[in-house]
Amino acid sequence: MKKFYWSKIEQVTEGGMTFYRHRFQAYPDIEYKGGEIKVDAGGVPTEKGLLILVAAKDHTPFEADDGLLAIPVGQDGLKVKLGAIDTPTRLDFRSRLADFGHDATDIEALTDNTKSFMQTVNDLGQRNNPAFDVNNFDLDES
């Protein structure tokens, strides 16, 4: 099963080396589709997270990670409008975005009920990669 995640960008120190990464990079050897973190001229990431697509049989460990926000619908559900999903799921999605550091205006823009998840995913993807298009972004599973 494939799932989109908004993977939180964090600064960590490992082995005496301080660096920025997105949360999913803490899981070694697991492939994902996602591009790279955009940084400003000072080397500081410009965004709160990086949109990634993960193919895994078991997403349980990722869904339990506070640094990984699963997009509530799968690829097949991207045309669903945010207003069409159940209220607790929608509110949790908004709450988790706040936990990532998004302000109220940004959360409102990302989770407007009239938007489809495809629009939200494109918005998140284009933050690090302006050329991002969810229709050209996929993993093949076997």
Add this chain to the structure above:
Amino acid sequence: MANRSDNFNVSQSLGTPSDGGSAWSQTSGTWSSDGTQAKEGGGGAQRVCVLDAASAVGDTQVTVPNRGLDNGICWRLADDSNYILGAYNAAGTMKIFKKVAGSFTQLGITATITAANGDVLKGSVDASNNHTFYQNGMSRVTATDAAGSTNTKHGLRANGDTTVRFDDFSFTDTSGGGGATPIRRYSSLNGLSAVGPFFADPLAFAIA
């Protein structure tokens, strides 16, 4: 555009390499050869030493006779604050970072490996900014990032460890084509194997 190399068979503070080309630039740290291998003697963090190849596209390779704790190679270096790093940790990880204005950001996955003295490290980058970090010819990490895309210096990296030794450094200019094709490695958690050019097109990736 030029290939570069050094066998470190002259005992010296790293200066003129065995290829007779332009001298090593000890960007940070104190680098020398004992007549067979190179080392960084200061023991500070994130020390790099590079040769200028007048090309930003190619394969940077070195043998690590003594892996110590933390070493690696760097490519596309502009200065001590701006380069691509292939970090090879003897505890068993390989990662690629971009260093921009002094700050490191990880690129691609974290790969777990079994490190051994004598490992050959190679960092490849092509004209489309596809980076691949190899251990003994096996692709471990790939990423696509344009940071430092015009920088033409490539070399060695030590991190707080004076026991690390390097031998047989080379940079092979592939700007005329013929670079290695990135081959994916496994994905352990979900049991999928992954093969194929990765991020050659950042929006087209296949797990087979």
